Amino acid sequence: MMADTLGIGIVGVGFVGEYHAADISRLEDQRLVAIAEPNEALREKVKAQFSVPRAYVSWEELVQDDTVDVVYICTPNDLHLPITAAAMDAGKDVVCEKPIARSAAEGRAMIEKSRQTGRKLFIAFNQRFRPSHQKTKQMLDEGAIGRPFLAMSTFIGNEFERMNDPKSWKGTLEKSGGGVLIDNGTHLIDCLNWWFGEAESVISRCKRIVVSAQNKEEDTSLVAIEYKSGVLAELAITFGARYSTWPKGYIGAAIRTEIYALDGSIRCGNDDPPLSVAMSDGTQVDYAPDDIFTGMPASLHAHFADCIRGNAKPIVTAEDGVAALEVIEAAYKSEREGRRVNLGEVRL
Secondary structure (H helix, E strand, C coil): CCCCCEEEEEECCCHHHHHHHHHHHCCCCEEEEEEECCCHHHHHHHHHHCCCCEEECCHHHHHCCCCCCEEEECCCHHHHHHHHHHHHHCCCEEEEECCCCCCHHHHHHHHHHHHHHCCCEEEECHHHHCHHHHHHHHHHHHCCCCCEEEEEEEEECECHHHHCCCCCCCCCCCCCCCCCCCCCHHHHHHHHHHHHCCEEEEEEEEECCCCCCCCCCCCEEEEEEEECCCCEEEEEEECECCCCCCCCCECCEEEEEEEEECCEEEEEECCCCCEEEEECCCCEEEECHHHCCCCCCCCHHHHHHHHHCCCCCCCCCHHHHHHHHHHHHHHHHHHHHCCCEEHHHCCC
16 A cells, blocks of 8 residues: 555544544545544544544554554643554554653653664644744845744633633643643744754743633743743743633634744734734834745645655654754743753753
């Protein structure tokens, strides 16, 4: 099957898994051949919706399916490492949802398994495929607004219901590894790392403020990151925004980053317009979605398939996934100890 069509298996077909299934079903060089989902209603729904040949209850069955070339992991974070290891031992490549794992140590173990087996590992940081974020990367690399010195990122989301449900895995230390920061926060921390390079130190506050479930971690976080490039970045993020004035163009969440540089500034995200650039000569350009073109890959699924076939170099790597978790672990350490934490304290 590998020569012509990639056989895709998805483990976990809740909201995110169904999103992957929908996009994969539109691609001619990939076919969704199997899913694994313990929830019978979800399993049967997605099987019927996308005409999936095989639907398993357990992920252990799916990774042994000979028609599956690539396993997409869309499960709680505690399963990312064991499923990756089993899939790679069975000869399959892996695309894992963010975060790469519950901890940087688990992420490093996944990378080591990839090295040992020769199988490829990709992390589904979908914000790297947002055109406004790609154009921001291109403009920064080209020096279009000069040297950046300040960035302010915001990710406003509403997970109030699941965070308040003690039975939901969302936000639990055991299943997730943390709260909103390791969940949605990993997206924008990865973008900040992509744009500005290696983080040097972090100071943060990570609090459970609006969620009452005692088994859940932080619902709101404020993180300040100092980069070796000299950029100071701030991330404000919450799962508790039930009543937001922001546009809700991305799965009910509002994403925005403002970057200030010596010769201009950029605002990007899922606003309308999604990208605005102000220059030192007083001009401002507001980009409509159809006006943004960088030549970078637009589809996560098509891009990773090209990488598996050896036709492309990944624009995001498993190592990037670990780098994001290192910043998050430094932020959690900063909250626990009430001080600024150097990244060297959490890196190997």
